[in-house]
Amino acid sequence: xxxxxTLAVIVTVAALATGCRQDMHDQPRYRPLAxxxxxxxxxSARPAVEGAVARGYLKNDIPLYYGKVARESKEFVTDIPVxxxxxxxxxxxxxxNIYCSPCHGASGDGEGMVVQRGLKxxxxxxxxxxxxxxxxxxxxVITNGFGVMPSYASRIPVNDRWAIIAYVRAxxxxxxATLDDVPPAERARLEASxx
Amino acid sequence: xxxxxxxxxxTFAKASVxxxxxxxxxxxxILNNIxxxxxxxxxxxxxxxxxxxxxxxxxxxxxxxxxxxxxxVEVSSSAxxxxxxxxxxxxxxxxxxxxxxxxxxxxxxxxxxxxWNRVHDLPGYxxxxxxxHVTKGxxxxxxxxxxxxxxxxxxxxxxxxxxxxxxxxxPEKYIRPKDQVFNMEYKPAxxxxxxxxxxxxxxxxxxxxxxxxxxx
Numbered sequence: 099x100x101x102x103x104t105l106a107v108i109v110t111v112a113a114l115a116t117g118c119r120q121d122m123h124d125q126p127r128y129r130p131l132a133x134x135x136x137x138x139x140x141x142s143a144r145p146a147v148e149g150a151v152a153r154g155y156l157k158n159d160i161p162l163y164y165g166k167v168a169r170e171s172k173e174f175v176t177d178i179p180v181x182x183x184x185x186x187x188x189x190x191x192x193x194x195n196i197y198c199s200p201c202h203g204a205s206g207d208g209e210g211m212v213v214q215r216g217l218k219x220x221x222x223x224x225x226x227x228x229x230x231x232x233x234x235x236x237x238x239v240i241t242n243g244f245g246v247m248p249s250y251a252s253r254i255p256v257n258d259r260w261a262i263i264a265y266v267r268a269x270x271x272x273x274x275a276t277l278d279d280v281p282p283a284e285r286a287r288l289e290a291s292x293x
Numbered sequence: 294x295x296x297x298x299x300x301x302x303x304t305f306a307k308a309s310v311x312x313x314x315x316x317x318x319x320x321x322x323i324l325n326n327i328x329x330x331x332x333x334x335x336x337x338x339x340x341x342x343x344x345x346x347x348x349x350x351x352x353x354x355x356x357x358x359x360x361x362x363x364x365x366v367e368v369s370s371s372a373x374x375x376x377x378x379x380x381x382x383x384x385x386x387x388x389x390x391x392x393x394x395x396x397x398x399x400x401x402x403x404x405x406x407x408x409w410n411r412v413h414d415l416p417g418y419x420x421x422x423x424x425x426h427v428t429k430g431x432x433x434x435x436x437x438x439x440x441x442x443x444x445x446x447x448x449x450x451x452x453x454x455x456x457x458x459x460x461x462x463x464p465e466k467y468i469r470p471k472d473q474v475f476n477m478e479y480k481p482a483x484x485x486x487x488x489x490x491x492x493x494x495x496x497x498x499x500x501x502x503x504x505x506x507x508x509x
Contacts, residue, residue: 125417130371133408141406196358211355216387248382253364 163256165237174234178267180260190265193258197250198266206269218246223266224273236263329451339445340412344396352441352477359433359440359475370422374409377401412446413437420509427475429496430468434477435460441477461501465489468498 128134128142137144146152157163161179166172180186194202201210206223213219221228240259243249254262271279280288331337351357360366365373377400384394385401400407415421427433433440438449450456460467468489473479481488492498 122418123416127417130369131374133406139405140408196360200355200357200361211357212383212387215355217383218386246386248378252376253361253379 161234162260165234165241167234174232174238176232176234178233178260178264180257182264186261186264187268189258190261190263190268193254194262194265197254198262201247205272206266220247223270229270229274233260233263233267236266329453334448334451334453335412336448336451339443339447340410342410342445343407345393345445347444348440348446349442349444366423366427368424370424372423377407412448413452415452419507421507428471429498430471430474430492431460431464432467432469432474432476432479434479435467435469439477457507458502461506464498464501465493468492468496471496 130143132142133140134142136142151157159179160166160169161175165175167175195204199210200212201208201217201220202223203209203213208220208222210220237259238244239247240254240262241249241251250259277285277288327333352359359372362375362379363372364375365371377397380394380397381401384397388394389398396407399405426436436450438447440446465486466489469479469481470492
């Protein structure tokens with residue numbers, strides 16, 4: 099009798115213990131950015147082989163991808179190479195506020211929160227010098243960084259960069275606009291409100 | 294010969310049947326609830342990290358958007374952990390000598406990744422995609438809690454299947470306007486039941502309780 103009981107206890111405990119295995123929970127595959135013991139640098143996310151081009155990402159549109167007029171040129175494009183409309187500006191405003199405003203400030207004067215905490219003051223967008231910079235220059239700075247500003251290429255896709263540039267142009271216009279720039283209908287409303 | 298059992302033993306026997314039932318139920322209850330305690334789920338337990346990074350300072354204090362660092366959250370299954378380069382964008386100048394940031398500088402010098410400890414560990418048999426949630430009006434805060442108030446991050450919710458289903462069965466309880474997804478202070482304007490139902494229709498939120506939605 100005691101033998102049977104011992105056996106029963108062992109079987110029960112063994113049966114319960116098998117339920118504790120987490121094989122399904124911890125499956126032998128990599129999740130994004132997971133650590134790896136296989137590769138020497140400990141990363142499962144592998145850097146692309148140099149010169150590799152992802153399907154659909156051949157950068158043969160030089161103005162769009164580089165902000166330059168031609169491949170070997172140093173000359174920046176002066177026109178935004180995508181269609182500028184309300185949607186692009188809205189997108190630009192959204193992206194600007196996420197990625198740029200911490201340093202450049204919501205209005206582009208360079209008084210962002212991080213600057214107030216001690217980062218080097220970036221130039222304001224509202225100077226004559228910055229007004230005259232071609233859009234391709236801004237694209238180049240976002241893509242490759244400038245001075246203490248790092249590259250934002252990994253976080254801001256190409257089209258979003260152009261959207262941000264369109265919005266920066268809108269910010270610049272907002273400081274130089276005159277009453278004559280206001281459409282007549284809006285102008286009547288402005289004047290009526292006495293501003 | 295005296296009796297083996299006294300009359301009171303009958304009461305004891307009856308009581309023990311009920312007590313036995315109680316013990317069995319109680320054990321069942323404990324087993325049922327133990328996996329919902331933070332001892333198992335880690336809810337509300339701040340996780341140790343190689344760098345004492347504080348979301349509270351960066352989000353509430355500096356006012357940074359979630360996407361400044363978690364930049365793939367709108368387009369990818371993973372929200373993304375910022376590379377050391379992102380940290381160094383500011384911290385090559387600000388707090389550039391702080392001992393607390395030495396692991397970041399070490400990573401920058403050596404080129405080795407900072408090995409953060411995962412706070413939200415979904416089982417391998419669950420498919421989860423951040424981008425569909427944030428582009429259909431699920432706020433970060435709904436699942437992650439007020440990360441902007443957390444010095445060290447903890448898990449706000451259990452991630453148990455019952456918790457997922459609570460929303461998948463009735464997304465109108467939690468859905469919010471798309472432009473409020475990244476707002477950590479969002480409060481529904483008016484009645485959530487009405488607004489939620491309207492948003493679910495407007496955003497064409499599908500039936501979300503098929504097994505293969507998450508177990509694919």
